[in-house]
Amino acid sequence: MRIAYFVSASTYPRLATFVVNEMSEIQEAGHDIVVVPLYSAPPSPVHHETFARLNPVAILPASLCDAKVVGLALWMCLTRPRRVLRTLITLHWSAGLNPYAHAALLAITPKALATSWRLRRLNVDHLHAHFATHTATCAGIAGVVSGISFSFTAHAYDIYCTTPKLRNDTLCWKLRHAHKVFAVSEYGANLLRQRLPVAQRDRVHTVCVGIPMHLFRAEPPPPWGGVLRLLCVARFDEKKGLDTLIDACALLRQQAIRFHLWLYGDGPLKEALAGQIARLGLGEHITMSGPIAQEEVARQMAACHLFVMPCRKDRRTGNMDGIPTVFVEAMACGRPVVSCPISGIPELVRDGETGLLLPPDNPSALAEALARLAGDDTLRIRLGQQARALVERQHDQRLNARRLLDGLTGVQPLR
Numbered sequence: 001m002r003i004a005y006f007v008s009a010s011t012y013p014r015l016a017t018f019v020v021n022e023m024s025e026i027q028e029a030g031h032d033i034v035v036v037p038l039y040s041a042p043p044s045p046v047h048h049e050t051f052a053r054l055n056p057v058a059i060l061p062a063s064l065c066d067a068k069v070v071g072l073a074l075w076m077c078l079t080r081p082r083r084v085l086r087t088l089i090t091l092h093w094s095a096g097l098n099p100y101a102h103a104a105l106l107a108i109t110p111k112a113l114a115t116s117w118r119l120r121r122l123n124v125d126h127l128h129a130h131f132a133t134h135t136a137t138c139a140g141i142a143g144v145v146s147g148i149s150f151s152f153t154a155h156a157y158d159i160y161c162t163t164p165k166l167r168n169d170t171l172c173w174k175l176r177h178a179h180k181v182f183a184v185s186e187y188g189a190n191l192l193r194q195r196l197p198v199a200q201r202d203r204v205h206t207v208c209v210g211i212p213m214h215l216f217r218a219e220p221p222p223p224w225g226g227v228l229r230l231l232c233v234a235r236f237d238e239k240k241g242l243d244t245l246i247d248a249c250a251l252l253r254q255q256a257i258r259f260h261l262w263l264y265g266d267g268p269l270k271e272a273l274a275g276q277i278a279r280l281g282l283g284e285h286i287t288m289s290g291p292i293a294q295e296e297v298a299r300q301m302a303a304c305h306l307f308v309m310p311c312r313k314d315r316r317t318g319n320m321d322g323i324p325t326v327f328v329e330a331m332a333c334g335r336p337v338v339s340c341p342i343s344g345i346p347e348l349v350r351d352g353e354t355g356l357l358l359p360p361d362n363p364s365a366l367a368e369a370l371a372r373l374a375g376d377d378t379l380r381i382r383l384g385q386q387a388r389a390l391v392e393r394q395h396d397q398r399l400n401a402r403r404l405l406d407g408l409t410g411v412q413p414l415r
Contacts, residue, residue: 003026003033003128004128005033009038017051018210018211020051021397023054025333025398036115036176038064038111039064040063049251057122073111076114088174094169095170098167101210108141109141112141112145113141116142119148120148127149128152129141130152132152132158133153133158135152140177143177144177145169151179153182153184154181155183155184156319156321156322159183160313160319161318161319163317166317166395171195173194175192175204180203180336181203181205183204183205185343188322194303200266205407208394208401209394209395211332212294213332213397215298215301216328221301221384222304222305222333228363229262229303229305230305231300231307232261233292234265235265236266238316238319239313240311240314241360244310244363245261247363248367248370255371259370261283263287276343304335305335305380306338307330307337308337308338309326309337310366311324320343321345327339327345327349331384331391332388333388337349337387338355338366339355348394354387355383
């Protein structure tokens with residue numbers, strides 16, 4: 001089968017690692033991959049060695065709109081006028097009174113129509129998009145106009161955000177027209193099912209994000225040495241709760257608990273978080289650095305005692321994490337995770353079984369949980385071992401690629 005993957009950016013390093021890893025597994029299962037980038041983007045300074053596995057049969061032009069895109073879009077309007085008109089009218093109707101949703105549709109439509117022509121020429125059998133927003137919209141238009149079935153995987157912000165600028169007001173249209181729909185958590189899948197008639201809810205499936213288990217191996221924890229080694233790898237934005245983590249570190253210092261936090265990432269709150277660390281005098285206890293490659297993440301996991309990220313719901317936008325992939329990576333290395341019971345996180349971080357959960361925005365509770373793990377080697381190691389066992393069952397990327405293929409086409413044995 002030849003599958004076209006709709007992705008956001010044109011260069012692999014700009015893509016989420018789990019998307020490229022999934023495409024690689026589908027390819028190695030004997031299927032052809034065509035990459036459809038929604039827009040062009042400069043290369044990322046972070047290089048992931050695992051991306052070298054992916055060898056698509058074609059990568060479509062990345063430009064969102066140029067002369068050729070407009071020409072092909074007009075050709076599709078002339079050759080399939082009824083299908084194009086019906087698709088666009090129903091999509092804009094679903095967008096309601098949201099001007100941001102209508103603007104996004106106007107921006108994406110030429111690219112989607114041009115892509116429908118290109119994919120038919122490439123004899124593509126199925127279209128799949130990661131994230132239920134613009135990539136899924138592009139796949140949906142291209143699929144309906146070309147007559148090729150499409151599906152998408154929903155994650156987090158693409159179904160949780162509530163502000164008009166970020167809200168996915170065309171989600172119901174995509175749910176109705178998709179051949180199959182996938183979500184990375186049962187929590188997310190249930191939200192999607194509620195938007196469909198009862199008779200159609202069986203088209204929504206849960207397929208967890210997979211990771212390369214050979215890269216994230218179970219490792220014995222580092223020697224104790226009297227210092228608790230904490231790790232957090234995240235985008236520096238509101239939903240990660242990193243300000244709560246820094247406040248909790250200040251409380252650990254007050255309690256004379258020896259620790260060090262390695263904090264890796266980038267994002268809009270970078271300067272605010274650096275200022276908070278300086279204001280609290282935590283420079284000796286927190287090392288803050290930029291984004292790191294997947295291979296370096298695995299090395300840092302092996303060097304820490306536990307992973308911590310106190311996720312929250314962004315009160316302004318409604319955005320929150322689904323199940324952070326970095327949690328899966330930490331648990332695969334045998335490290336317990338400390339977080340909060342937000343959206344699908346309790347499906348992975350099971351309180352007292354694979355990690356500890358505590359209320360969001362509560363530095364005292366977080367500091368207490370970290371202090372508890374600092375003083376109990378047996379608990380920390382047991383949680384880590386059970387975390388690894390759960391990830392082996394739920395998040396092996398090869399097994400999850402099989403589950404995705406089963407959902408799309410029936411049983412497709414992997415080679």
